[in-house]
Amino acid sequence: MSAEASIPVVINGAAGKMGREVVKAVAAAEGMHLVGAVDRSPELIGQDVGVVAGCGELEIPILSDLQSVLVLATQEPVQGVMVDFTHPKGVYENVRSAIAYGVRPVVGTTGLTPEQISDLAAFAEKASTGAIIAPNFSIGVILLQQAAMQAAKYFDHVEIIELHHNQKADAPSGTAIKTAEMLAEIKNQYNPAQVKETEQLPGARGSCTAENIRMHSVRLPGLLAHQEVLFGSPGQIYTLRHDTSDRASFMPGVVLAIRKVTELKTLVYGLENIL
Known part of the structure; x- marks a missing residue:
């Protein structure tokens, strides 16, 4: 895949245990590249996310403001994807923000209520923006x-x-x-x-x-x-x-979801629906 067609990816919760695995997976995957990393850990703000994840320098600093990083994704020639592994309290607003900016969410954070999922599905369909919410990527x-x-x-x-x-x-x-x-x-x-x-x-x-x-x-x-x-x-x-036994087992599913969400115009709930 050409550099122009490479999928830009934002990782929200990038310094968490799952987030670090996603950083490594995206950095190693063909046809996608990391454009932004978001985390709320004060001691890690400004640090290179690749160094934090243990895969070497990626020249992507960890930032604390999701919306500013979503703006970066919108400046890419290809529609971006946000991968979210954060906390149940904030995931609903994170997904709404991504859809509002035209960035396609891939969500592994659990805790969304059926009503919230239904509301996000309606919002995604109205915006003709694909989204994937998967309780498990294994x-x-x-x-x-x-x-x-x-x-x-x-x-x-x-x-x-x-x-x-x-x-x-x-x-x-x-x-x-x-x-x-x-x-x-x-x-x-x-x-x-x-x-x-x-x-x-x-x-x-x-x-x-x-x-x-x-x-x-x-x-x-x-x-x-x-x-x-x-x-x-x-x-x-x-x-x-x-x-x-290892969070790396979830990464093939995450990478697949990043690729598949670019083909969608509505929300899909469950990894089994894109296999």
């Missing part, structure tokens, strides 16, 4: 979810357990919520009651969707990102599990 997780949808045709009882590091701010994880939504496409009700349950401690049975799918969240240092989907029927348990 190909392995997508395969787990597809297998879970197949299993749901044959099992009436299912629960989801998700395990993450203790710096994750939202619970349940976006991946667990997305998995439950996919299971709801197969059946509108799970886990028919066998007894009247009583929680001795509130929350002991986890959260529960309208389809009666239970979700349990574990937060511990030493974990990264893990999910189990357990199906049960008399005499058997069918367990699907995915374990992440």
Whole structure:
């Protein structure tokens, strides 16, 4: 791909654990180049984002103001992409700002409500700007979810357990919520009651969707990102599990999303919808 056709990329949350991996992935990928890096860590403002990420100097300083960096992206000959791995509290406004500037968002930050996603989809469609929101960029997780949808045709009882590091701010994880939504496409009700349950401690049975799918969240240092989907029927348990041991496993999905979002004019929710 010629330099003129190379996709300009802005990374929001560039100094975070996921952001640093995205910096390295974009720097190494063909057909795209980094034009801006945003982070709110005061001690890193002004530093070269490549040095911070550990991939060498890229001559891109970390800045604190997202809108000024979005302006840089609009000055490129090709429509830019913003990759966002920040915090649930700010992601909605980040995505709206990107769309308003004509920069296509690729969002890995979880915690958006269904109403916020719907509003962003309407905003993106009105602006004819592509956007991708993916609760998980791991190909392995997508395969787990597809297998879970197949299993749901044959099992009436299912629960989801998700395990993450203790710096994750939202619970349940976006991946667990997305998995439950996919299971709801197969059946509108799970886990028919066998007894009247009583929680001795509130929350002991986890959260529960309208389809009666239970979700349990574990937060511990030493974990990264893990999910189990357990199906049960008399005499058997069918367990699907995915374990992440390195954030680099998410990067092929992120790079794919950066390429694919340039072809879209609306918002797509879920990596499985661009594979």
